[in-house]
Amino acid sequence: xxxxxxxxxxxxxxxxxxxxxxxxxxxxxxxxxxxxxxxxxxxxxxxxxxxxxxxxxxxxxxxxxxxxxxxxxxxxxxxxxxxxxxxxxxxxxxxxxxxxxxxxxxxxxxxxxxxxxxxxxxxxxxxxxxxxxxxxxxxxxxxxxxxxxxxxxxxxxxxxxxxxxxxxxxxxxxxxxxxxxxxxxxxxxxxxxxxxxxxxxxxxxxxxxxxxxxxxxxxxxxxxxxxxxxxxxxxxxxxxxxxxxxxxxxxxxxxxxxxxxxxxxxxxxxxxxxxxxxxxxxxxxxxxxxxxxxxxxxxxxxxxxxxxxxxxxxxxxxxxxxxxxxxxxxxxxxxxxxxxxxxxxxxxxxxxxxxxxxxxxxxxxxxxxxxxxxxxxxxxxxxxxxxxxxxxxxxx
Amino acid sequence: xxxxxxxxxxxxxxxxxxxxxxxxxxxxxxxxxxxxxxxxxxxxxxxxxxxxxxxxxxxxxxx
Ligand SMILES: Cc1cc2nc3c(=O)[nH]c(=O)nc-3n(C[C@H](O)[C@H](O)[C@H](O)COP(=O)(O)OP(=O)(O)OC[C@H]3O[C@@H](n4cnc5c(N)ncnc54)[C@H](O)[C@@H]3O)c2cc1C
Ligand code: SF4
Ligand code: SF4
Numbered sequence: 211x212x213x214x215x216x217x218x219x220x221x222x223x224x225x226x227x228x229x230x231x232x233x234x235x236x237x238x239x240x241x242x243x244x245x246x247x248x249x250x251x252x253x254x255x256x257x258x259x260x261x262x263x264x265x266x267x268x269x270x271x272x273x274x275x276x277x278x279x280x281x282x283x284x285x286x287x288x289x290x291x292x293x294x295x296x297x298x299x300x301x302x303x304x305x306x307x308x309x310x311x312x313x314x315x316x317x318x319x320x321x322x323x324x325x326x327x328x329x330x331x332x333x334x335x336x337x338x339x340x341x342x343x344x345x346x347x348x349x350x351x352x353x354x355x356x357x358x359x360x361x362x363x364x365x366x367x368x369x370x371x372x373x374x375x376x377x378x379x380x381x382x383x384x385x386x387x388x389x390x391x392x393x394x395x396x397x398x399x400x401x402x403x404x405x406x407x408x409x410x411x412x413x414x415x416x417x418x419x420x421x422x423x424x425x426x427x428x429x430x431x432x433x434x435x436x437x438x439x440x441x442x443x444x445x446x447x448x449x450x451x452x453x454x455x456x457x458x459x460x461x462x463x464x465x466x467x468x469x470x471x472x473x474x475x476x477x478x479x480x481x482x483x484x485x486x487x488x489x490x491x492x493x494x495x496x497x498x499x500x501x502x503x504x505x506x507x508x509x510x511x512x513x514x515x516x517x518x519x520x521x522x523x524x525x526x527x528x529x530x531x532x533x534x535x536x537x538x539x540x541x542x543x544x545x546x547x548x549x550x551x552x553x554x555x556x557x558x559x560x561x562x563x564x565x566x567x568x569x570x571x572x573x574x575x576x577x578x579x580x581x582x583x584x585x586x587x588x589x590x591x592x593x594x595x596x597x598x599x600x601x602x603x604x605x606x
Numbered sequence: 607x608x609x610x611x612x613x614x615x616x617x618x619x620x621x622x623x624x625x626x627x628x629x630x631x632x633x634x635x636x637x638x639x640x641x642x643x644x645x646x647x648x649x650x651x652x653x654x655x656x657x658x659x660x661x662x663x664x665x666x667x668x669x
Contacts (some may be wrong), residue, residue: 247641255625311646334640371626376635384631386656393662438631438660445664471625534627 216242216328217524218517219347219361221335221374223250226509226516228318229268234363235325239524242359243319243327244350250476251315255466255472256506257394257431259384259407259423264507268514275364276313279426281306282405288571289412289564295575308407308423308431315498318510338364338377338488344388344529345378345488363520363529365489367513370473372494377507378485382496386439387560388477390418390503391447394433396468401460402430410454412567417476417560418503420454422461432461435474435503438559447471461466476500476560478553479546481519484534491516497545501552501559508549555584558602569595613653613668617644621665628657628666 218234220227223245231243258278265272281298323329331351337349339358347360375382402424403410410420417437424430434451441447455461475496483490490499492509494497499508519537523529573594575589592599616627629637629644636650637657644665657665658666 253624309648332632332641350655357615369626371629371639373635383633386631386659389627389631389660391660391662394623441659444658444661444666448664469623470625471623473625473627473630475630 211355212417213351213360214242214359215347215360216240217361218242218361218363218365218520220244220327220365220367221348222368222492222494223247223315223320223322223329223365224367224369224492224509225315225317225506226369226513227365228315228322229510229513229535230316230365230367230489230516230520231322231327232269232325233514234521234524235322235327235514235517237518237521239521239523241322241325241327242361243322243329244333244335244348244359245329245331248332249312250319250329250331251263251312253470254311254468255470256311257421257423257433257503258309258311258425259421259504260307260506261504262310264511268510270318270510272307273317276309276311276317277307278310279308279404279424281308281407281424284407284409286571287408287410288568289414290568291410292356292571292575293570294571298482308425313504335368335374338374340378341504344486348374362524363487363489363534365491365516365520366494367491367509368494370493375480375490375494378488378490380480380482380485380488380490382480382490382494384475384477384496387417387437387439388475388595390435390474390476391438391441391471392418392433392435392474392503393447393451393471394421394431394469395451395455395466396425396429397432397461397464397466398429400428400430400432400464402428411559411571412562412564414454415450420451430464431463437476440560459597474498474503475506476503476553476556479542479549482538483541484531484538486531486534487529489516489520489534489537491541497541497549498550499549500556508545511544514542515544551584555602566598573598607668615646615648615651615653615668617646617666621663623663623665625662627660627662631660632657
């Protein structure tokens with residue numbers, strides 16, 4: 211393959227990459243997006259649950275092509291399976307759709323293509339080109355054939371497994387405690403309630419949770435995340451999930467038709483997301499919500515900002531650190547406060563004994579929360595079990 | 607005495623589900639996942655075992 215050049219180069223065609231590409235192209239940049247897979251969005255590495263509230267602000271119109279089920283709420287189960295229900299009104303649109311993630315990712319890539327992005331599949335970035343301290347593009351392989359792509363702005367949107375950040379020189383390394391190892395089965399013939407996304411907390415999934423997201427017609431995504439620092443032996447994550455399923459007859463009778471895994475960061479976001487000529491976006495920049503493990507919304511929100519800032523840098527001929535720092539400022543303004551708040555809450559939750567989870571859920575099962583937030587939850591728990599929230603006084 | 611580096615690290619195709627969890631956590635960034643195949647840079651890998659714990663299905667062994 212011949213060497214090529216472009217204005218903005220996006221590595222990775224997940225939600226964050228496609229949003230970056232779309233908004234950069236819309237603002238007049240000539241954009242190339244690389245994806246190592248042969249099919250965008252597939253295989254799906256995702257529970258497929260998203261909320262609705264953020265979609266309009268990033269220009270995504272809900273479509274039956276990717277909405278699978280619209281849920282009414284979420285249910286949180288304590289270790290002794292006390293239930294707390296959060297319905298949509300109280301959750302302030304925090305719950306919403308279970309999507310077909312492959313169709314969703316493709317829809318975003320189509321938007322990017324319609325805005326003018328060139329998409330190269332089966333194209334694996336293998337290293338970053340750096341000259342005079344500036345990132346100038348990447349080395350890549352297209353159908354196994356090496357070539358280089360030069361760009362005025364290069365964007366790393368290569369997901370959890372990101373190597374772009376490290377190649378470019380940004381520290382994105384994670385500690386064992388900063389990551390949940392995940393496994394999910396798509397199961398059919400299960401007794402799930404299609405009105406709810408269900409979450410099971412406690413020792414069933416140390417430092418994470420078991421999730422059941424309904425896909426309709428007795429099909430559900432049944433998955434688990436376990437904090438890696440709490441994993442003692444190989445394949446333990448799978449054992450936890452299998453054990454949970456065996457203990458729940460409504461799921462034990464089901465049949466698995468698909469199996470996916472993956473890593474989810476539960477860390478704080480990266481301290482630095484920008485270098486001269488380079489931006490890092492989405493999971494690659496550790497923008498996943500460390501409490502919920504959800505990262506699609508944040509990746510899209512940051513992607514839109516990245517696209518706008520990259521296009522402006524191209525237009526003004528200035529892709530210096532100072533110019534690109536606008537991206538860093540804007541995504542932090544949009545996301546960082548909640549990310550940090552939820553990170554602190556997660557730090558407490560990963561080591562909570564089962565008895566405390568039971569108390570928290572018990573305290574919450576009776577109350578109607580105006581809006582689902584860490585603060586509101588803590589206040590409600592304090593009313594019934596003040597001893598439980600002592601450690602959280604800083605929040606209250 | 608065989609050194610650490612003499613230990614072999616392997617991921618078995620029959621078990622690996624190409625999920626990328628090990629790639630994201632390896633402190634030396636020495637695991638590669640093209641679309642389906644996982645590979646290690648044996649010269650860089652220190653056999654620290656972190657990837658073994660991060661793998662949800664136990665596909666990596668160090669022996
Ligand atoms: C099991 C599991 C369940 C999850 N469930 C949910 C959920 O229910 N809701 C939610 O909001 N989030 C969920 N997440 C998180 C969510 O999947 C991510 O936050 C989201 O995919 C981030 O988007 P992204 O664009 O940053 O990265 P990705 O979607 O991972 O996209 C990165 C893309 O880059 C490509 N790529 C990587 N390296 C290269 C390279 N060198 N060259 C070319 N291409 C490359 C990859 O193939 C991939 O297509 C879950 C994650 C896991 C693992
Ligand atoms: S053993 Fe350690 S250094 Fe080697 S591949 Fe695994 S995580 Fe990386
Ligand atoms: S973590 Fe395990 S299953 Fe996932 S890519 Fe690595 S070796 Fe394969």
